[in-house]
Amino acid sequence: MNRKNESNRRIAVFCGSNFGNSNKIISEVKRVAEVLVKNKFNLVYGGSTVGLMGLLADTMLELGGQVYGVIPNFFNELEIAHPNLTEIYFVNTMHERKAKMYQLCDGVIALPGGLGTLDELFEMATWRQLGLHDKPVGLLNLEHYYTHLISLLNTMLETGFINEAKFNIIIKSDNIEDLLIKMFQ
Numbered sequence: 001m002n003r004k005n006e007s008n009r010r011i012a013v014f015c016g017s018n019f020g021n022s023n024k025i026i027s028e029v030k031r032v033a034e035v036l037v038k039n040k041f042n043l044v045y046g047g048s049t050v051g052l053m054g055l056l057a058d059t060m061l062e063l064g065g066q067v068y069g070v071i072p073n074f075f076n077e078l079e080i081a082h083p084n085l086t087e088i089y090f091v092n093t094m095h096e097r098k099a100k101m102y103q104l105c106d107g108v109i110a111l112p113g114g115l116g117t118l119d120e121l122f123e124m125a126t127w128r129q130l131g132l133h134d135k136p137v138g139l140l141n142l143e144h145y146y147t148h149l150i151s152l153l154n155t156m157l158e159t160g161f162i163n164e165a166k167f168n169i170i171i172k173s174d175n176i177e178d179l180l181i182k183m184f185q
Helices: 023-038 051-062 073-077 094-104 115-129 147-158 176-184
Strands: 010-014 042-045 067-072 087-091 107-110 137-140 170-173
Touching: 010 094, 010 115, 023 051, 023 176, 042 051, 042 094, 051 067, 067 073, 067 094, 087 094, 094 115, 107 115, 107 176, 115 137, 137 176, 170 176
Parallel strands: 010 042, 010 107, 042 067, 067 087, 107 137, 137 170
Antiparallel strands: none
């Protein structure tokens, strides 16, 4: 990948606070961490120890990566804040969390997750659409998890609710290496 200052590059990853029920997705999330560390990306994420989020952070840390967490205070009260991060930021609201993650990163990627992950992905894409930032927004379709969402985006394009430029705001791939190249070439 052709990147300057690659060791300083931070990627915000949005993903599930649960593991889901696919062992393949779990192993692919570990591989995402390996690829990020290998390519000298630092992680910005939601700051917790649970689910795919915690797995991604733990794997990055085990491999020597730097991990920056952003967590609302009310989650810290539930004792799910990760205690071993490079740095952790406490905020008051979920909106402040997204804003801080955006501020800390050079681009964002959504991995499999639930409603919160979709909220984070689409807020970043909407901010880009509105010209509030020009950072790349990626969607990693691990194990075809987002195939139906990509189909919906295609329907939105075909029916004229978004144009091609808006459709292309979300960079899509089934492969982490390919996605990073598309995002940062």
